[in-house]
Amino acid sequence: MEIQLPPHEGDELSVVDMHTGGEPLRIIHSGYPEVKGDSVLSKRRYVREHLDHLRRVLMFEPRGHYDMYGALIVDSELAEADLGVLFMHNEGYSTMCGHAVIALGRFAVDYKLVKEPQSPETQVNIHCPCGLVKAFVEYSEGKTGGVRFLSVPAFAFSTDATVSVEKFGDVTVDISYGGAFYAFVDAKRFGLDVTTSRTRDLVDAATAVTNAVKSQVKLHHPTSDDLAFLYGTILTDGKDDYSSDPTANMCVFAEAQVDRSPTGSGVTARVALQYHKGLIQLNQTRTFQSGATGSQFTGRAVKETKCGDFKAVVVEVSGRAFYTGVSRFVQEPEDKLTHGFLLK
Numbered sequence: 001m002e003i004q005l006p007p008h009e010g011d012e013l014s015v016v017d018m019h020t021g022g023e024p025l026r027i028i029h030s031g032y033p034e035v036k037g038d039s040v041l042s043k044r045r046y047v048r049e050h051l052d053h054l055r056r057v058l059m060f061e062p063r064g065h066y067d068m069y070g071a072l073i074v075d076s077e078l079a080e081a082d083l084g085v086l087f088m089h090n091e092g093y094s095t096m097c098g099h100a101v102i103a104l105g106r107f108a109v110d111y112k113l114v115k116e117p118q119s120p121e122t123q124v125n126i127h128c129p130c131g132l133v134k135a136f137v138e139y140s141e142g143k144t145g146g147v148r149f150l151s152v153p154a155f156a157f158s159t160d161a162t163v164s165v166e167k168f169g170d171v172t173v174d175i176s177y178g179g180a181f182y183a184f185v186d187a188k189r190f191g192l193d194v195t196t197s198r199t200r201d202l203v204d205a206a207t208a209v210t211n212a213v214k215s216q217v218k219l220h221h222p223t224s225d226d227l228a229f230l231y232g233t234i235l236t237d238g239k240d241d242y243s244s245d246p247t248a249n250m251c252v253f254a255e256a257q258v259d260r261s262p263t264g265s266g267v268t269a270r271v272a273l274q275y276h277k278g279l280i281q282l283n284q285t286r287t288f289q290s291g292a293t294g295s296q297f298t299g300r301a302v303k304e305t306k307c308g309d310f311k312a313v314v315v316e317v318s319g320r321a322f323y324t325g326v327s328r329f330v331q332e333p334e335d336k337l338t339h340g341f342l343l344k
Contacts, residue, residue: 008330013058015329016107020099020321021261021295026058026070027107031329035074040084041226043074044093044129047086053339055088060340063329066090067257071100073113076127082114084127090342091254095129095227096179098149098264098297103321105135105147128152130179130227146320149264153305153312154178154272157219163212171209173233175217176276177307178268178315180231182251183213186238194235194250194291199258202291206233206252222308232257234266235291240273242280250291260295261319262288267299268315275301275313282313295319 005012013031017024032054037043047055059068069089076084085104087094108124109117117139124135131152138145157175165171174184187194190205210233221227232253239247249270251263259266267288274280285300301313331338 005328005330007332009333010331013054013329015058015327016111017324017327018103018107018321019260019324020102020264020319021290021297022293023099023259023261024067024069024324025100025103025321026064026068027104028058028070028072032072035072035086039077040074040086040127041129041224043084044086044095044226047072048093052092055092056340057331057338058329059088059090060342062337063340066342066344067260069097069100071097071104078125078127078132081125081127081132082108083124086129089254090257093129094180094231094254096133096152096265097128098179098266098268098317099259099261099319099321101126101128101133101135101149101264102147102317102319105137105149106144106321109137109139109144128179133179146318148316148318150302151265151268151315151317152179153307153310154268154315155307155310155312156273156276157181157310158217159273159277161217163209163216165208165212167208168205171212173209173213174273175213175219175230176269176273177221178270178272179265180227180269181219181229182231182266182269183209183233184270184273185209185233185235187235187250188238192235194237194248195294199292202235202250203252203256203258206235206250207256209233210252222310231265234263234270236270237291240277240279242274242284242286244287246287246289246296248289248291258292260290260292262290262295262297264297264317264319267297267317271299271301271315272313276311
């Protein structure tokens with residue numbers, strides 16, 4: 001028996017759900033009103049100011065959960081882009097998301113957002129709020145596989161900065177940009193291990209660092225003020241010297257949201273930081289492991305570049321994404337919880 005939509009009001013919201021390294025991605029396929037704006041960044045501002053209720057509908061319970069992540073496909077103003085995208089989470093809208101780019105690469109090929117797939121790889125140009133990101137999707141005999149992407153220019157913003165962190169005192173942090181800004185701290189500074197400590201303890205420490213950096217460090221980005229904010233804190237295992245062994249980290253971003261994957265934009269920023277410190281060379285591949293799930297990405301700096309006055313690198317990140325299902329969501333006007341809620 002074919003399942004019909006129940007009684008509802010307004011358009012249905014059609015989504016495709018995927019995950020990359022355990023981190024969910026809810027791709028909004030249809031049902032959103034027109035997103036106005038002459039650029040992807042202006043569209044990001046528009047949805048934040050006019051359509052934020054739909055983010056809550058799809059990210060929050062009862063349709064989502066505290067750590068849900070979403071992607072809304074929009075038109076790009078760039079001729080070379082195959083699609084534009086806006087990223088969303090429990091707090092608002094980010095500027096870059098590597099795990100989402102990996103998933104969207106597969107999605108774009110499978111759902112025919114690129115006209116003629118090529119073997120062994122199909123290039124998909126994805127216009128993120130931080131800029132154009134080029135993804136390369138394994139493609140053979142009609143099937144998609146792993147994805148690698150080339151980042152926007154990534155750079156170390158500040159190294160060995162000292163911030164005063166509530167309950168922990170002075171803490172030394174590095175701040176780096178990989179499409180979004182992150183603070184980096186060795187988890188051992190808090191007596192923690194990113195692979196074995198309680199998630200709650202890791203979240204509390206990372207959140208305290210994020211709050212301290214936001215209040216004590218003024219960030220800036222050479223191309224847009226919209227990019228000049230701290231997205232989160234990444235706790236690491238401290239293994240920054242080059243090695244063929246994996247190095248683990250855990251990212252806590254937005255409103256204490258935990259990334260289940262190794263964090264694509266975080267890997268980008270961490271590679272840029274390691275390159276800046278002389279710990280890795282161009283085209284040395286490192287494996288990055290999620291402290292939460294054990295899933296892995298690889299990352300390497302492939303070329304030097306500039307971002308304003310910052311010495312920067314382009315970073316290649318690779319991973320795998322998988323489909324988990326499709327859904328058609330509706331709203332009933334009598335439902336007092338239809339706009340979503342979060343348990344904190």
